Amino acid sequence: MLAKPDYLNELKNTGDFLTLSRNNEWHLEASEFALENGTRVTIHDTGVIEFQPRVTTTKDVVLSSAVHGNETAPIEICDSLIKQIISGELELAQRVLFIYGNPKSINIGLRFVEENLNRLFNGHHTVDGTPMNDERVRAAKLEQYVSDFFDRGNAQSARFHYDLHTAIRGSKNEKFAVYPFLHGKPWKKSQLQFLLSCGVNTVLMMKSPATTFSYYSSFVHGADSFTVELGQVKPFGENDMTRFAKTKQTLTALISQNEVEYPQFNAKDFELFSVHRTINRTQEDFSFTFSDDAENFTGFAKGELLAKDGDTSYVADVEGEAIIFPNAKVALGQRALLTVVPMQIDSNFV
């Protein structure tokens, strides 16, 4: 039996788990209670809240936001869903774990505090000879919460994790998802249909393991898992929430219905890209040739210079090689740029 901490009455009345998490940046006493409709609510920690409906469920769904604290639109979507669930307005049919990844970084309005949380998953939080910090400790705990959540689900339940982000730059394709490397397993058309229903018609297929939250859930727990980029970073209050309506509706249907029907798959509805290469920053002297407002998915002609890393020049080596997530200010050793090339649906999709 968990303790009944002081915050519980207010949480039951307001449903405001976001403010509670922001007021307790790195730790919150665990607790639990039941809603009138029988759903069990478990607060595991700051930013980590689980809902278990009374009915038999078939899906275990993790919805994370604020892995980067300044990416506010996904936080607003999750805040609204959590409030609707706690008030009883939205009745769940599936188990859901909501995660605000880095509450302190929300408060300071920055991507991270000391270190990019989304480079610390899949065990990278704990490395011999590297001192722990708050983000490393948080990454280790988040992995454990996700593990425990999936472990406690029905053995037959399908597992999902949508890690919701917004991108630093504008994007030619406003919404897009990163499909983590599946180690040869096929990509799922049903997941593309889910993403399309969210308003996401563009998907990037990764070709190697990563240290991201979505790769962790995919690789370790076999979840259908994605990093989903829903637009461009904006401060709280500046998001046009109408641009996220389809995403919110689709997530609502996912967690409140037994089965969701999506339209029939049609390859023409999608723009798919395969990751061509990852360029890491290894030198202090690192720069791009394109401007700070060049958008994601901008393509370059074969032979054009893309970036300089000390004495190394990176030149587009295929026609139309397009840039994703360029960031010249990342820590040394980290990804400064992904490049992608278009791909077609092939036999590796089921």
Ligand SMILES: O=C(O)CCC(=O)N[C@@H](CCC(=O)O)C(=O)O
């Ligand atoms: O716009 C940017 O430069 C970064 C947006 C962002 O946070 N993207 C994620 C992608 C994670 C993945 O590759 O699955 C990140 O960089 O962590």
Ligand SMILES: [Zn+2]
């Ligand atoms: Zn992000």
